[in-house]
Amino acid sequence: xxxxxxxxxxxxxxxxxxxxxxxxxxxxxxxxxxxxxxxxxxxxxxxxxxxxxx
Amino acid sequence: xxxxxxxxxxxxxxxxxxxxxxxxxxxxxxxxxxxxxxxxxxxxxxxxxxxxxxxxxxxxxxxxxxxxxxxxxxxxxxxxxxxxxxxxxxxxxxxxxxxxxxxxxxxxxxxxxxxxxxxxxxxxxxxxxxxxxxxxxxxxxxxxxxxxxxxxxxxxxxxxxxxxxxxxxxxxxxxxxxxxxxxxxxxxxxxxxxxxxxxxxxxxxxxxxxxxxxxxxxxxxxxxxxxxxxxxxxxxxxxxxxxxxxxxxxxxxxxxxxxxxxxxxxxxxxxxxxxxxxxxxxxxxxxxxxxxxxxxxxxxxxxxxxxxxxxxxxxxxxxxxxxxxxxxxxxxxxxxxxxxxxxxxxxxxxxxxxxxxxxxxxxxxxxxxxxxxxxxxxxxxxxxxxxxxxx
Numbered sequence: 001x002x003x004x005x006x007x008x009x010x011x012x013x014x015x016x017x018x019x020x021x022x023x024x025x026x027x028x029x030x031x032x033x034x035x036x037x038x039x040x041x042x043x044x045x046x047x048x049x050x051x052x053x054x
Numbered sequence: 055x056x057x058x059x060x061x062x063x064x065x066x067x068x069x070x071x072x073x074x075x076x077x078x079x080x081x082x083x084x085x086x087x088x089x090x091x092x093x094x095x096x097x098x099x100x101x102x103x104x105x106x107x108x109x110x111x112x113x114x115x116x117x118x119x120x121x122x123x124x125x126x127x128x129x130x131x132x133x134x135x136x137x138x139x140x141x142x143x144x145x146x147x148x149x150x151x152x153x154x155x156x157x158x159x160x161x162x163x164x165x166x167x168x169x170x171x172x173x174x175x176x177x178x179x180x181x182x183x184x185x186x187x188x189x190x191x192x193x194x195x196x197x198x199x200x201x202x203x204x205x206x207x208x209x210x211x212x213x214x215x216x217x218x219x220x221x222x223x224x225x226x227x228x229x230x231x232x233x234x235x236x237x238x239x240x241x242x243x244x245x246x247x248x249x250x251x252x253x254x255x256x257x258x259x260x261x262x263x264x265x266x267x268x269x270x271x272x273x274x275x276x277x278x279x280x281x282x283x284x285x286x287x288x289x290x291x292x293x294x295x296x297x298x299x300x301x302x303x304x305x306x307x308x309x310x311x312x313x314x315x316x317x318x319x320x321x322x323x324x325x326x327x328x329x330x331x332x333x334x335x336x337x338x339x340x341x342x343x344x345x346x347x348x349x350x351x352x353x354x355x356x357x358x359x360x361x362x363x364x365x366x367x368x369x370x371x372x373x374x375x376x377x378x379x380x381x382x383x384x385x386x387x388x389x390x391x392x393x394x395x396x397x398x399x400x401x402x403x404x405x406x407x408x409x410x411x412x413x414x415x416x417x418x419x420x421x422x423x424x425x426x427x428x429x430x431x432x433x434x435x436x437x438x439x440x441x442x443x444x445x
Contacts, residue, residue: 007308007310008096009098009311009312010211010312011212011233011310011311011312012312013212013213014213014224014226014231014312015227015228015230015231015280015312019215022213024089024176025090039228041284042228042284043231043233043283043284044233044283044287045233045234045287045288045289045310045311045312046235046287046289047287
C-alpha cells in the first residue's frame, strides 16, 4: 500500500474476496488471508495498491 | 459503557442513523457505533439526491443543502443534450447535500430519539450464542469490549464486514463496483442542473457527473466500472476531463470511493442480523445513488426490529419481513436499473448518440428516468431489445 497515495476510500476492502483488508481511519491493514489475487489493485481509483507475490 | 442493548447498529451513515432513530422511537434500547472519530467525514459521495425520496425522512434544512437542483441534463458523446427530471413549474427536484453536515444531523436525530452513539468504535467480530448472532466485539480507543445485543445491524457501507462475519458473502466482483474519484471544483459556475456525461469517451461503463454545490463550486467526478479499471483509473479520467472541460477550475477537495452496482444480493438477514444500505448492496446500479435507498431500508429495518422485540423472536423467521419488504420496493427498482446498466455498458458511443438523437423531437424535460427509458425503447426497439421485459 502506497500510504502517500491512498485516499482511504475502502473500495479495496469491499472487493477483497477473502476479507483480508480492513480500513481503520486512514490506514489499510492487510492480514494473512491475502492470496495476492490483485483485485484490490485493479479497482483502486488512484492506483495506491500493488501486489507483491509472496 | 453499557454491555447490553436490544439493537446494535454498526455504521453511522444515513442507513445506520435512520435504523437507530426508528428503533429508539419504538422504545428499543439501541447503540450505534462508528469506527471513524468523525461522523460524515471524509465524504465518499457525489452528494446528489432527489427531494421527493429524501423529504419522506427529514424536513429540509439549510445546514445540509449545499445547492438546489432544477433537473438533470444528460450529455451524449457527440454533445447532444437531453434535459430530464425537471418540474414544469421549475420547482427544485434535487439537492446537492453537504454530507459532512447531513450525516451528523441524522446521527444527532438518532441520539435525540434515545439511541446511544459511540464514535471511534470499530466492530471487529460478532458474538454468538447457540449459533445465533448475539452482539459484537468492538474496539474503542484501543481496547476490546464485548457488547451483547439481540439484533446487530450491519450498516457498514461498501467495505461491509458484518455481513461476511454473519455468513453472507457480500464481497463485490470487479464488475459489481464503480470505482470513483471526485474533485470539489471552485471558480466554476455549473448552473442549476446536474449533468451526466456518458460514453466511453468519458469513462468505460460509468459516467462523469457535475453536481452544482453552490457558491461557484461543483462536485465533478467520474466512476469507472471496476472490471474496466486497471490500466486506466478513475483519477486519471477525472484529471483529463477537468483539464479539457473546466480548465479554469480550482480543485479544493478530493473525494474517492467505491459504489456497489451489483443489484440485489441473495440475502440480507440471518438469525440476529440485518444488513442495510451499501452494506446490503442496495445502491442503484445505474445512477450509483444510495442515500435514500439506505434510509428507506433503515426505516424498514427499524420497524422490523421493533416487531421482533415485541415477539421476543430475533430469528430469520421474524427478520425476513425486512427482506420481503425491501425487495418489493428498493429491490425491484435496482433490479431494473441493473438490467438497464448491463445493456448500456455494451453500447458504443455511436449507439449512445443514436439513442440521444432519437429524442430530437421529444420533450423529455419533465420525464423521470423510467418514463424516459420507455420512450427510448419505443423509438429504438432493436437497440434496446434486451430490455423488452421492462416495458
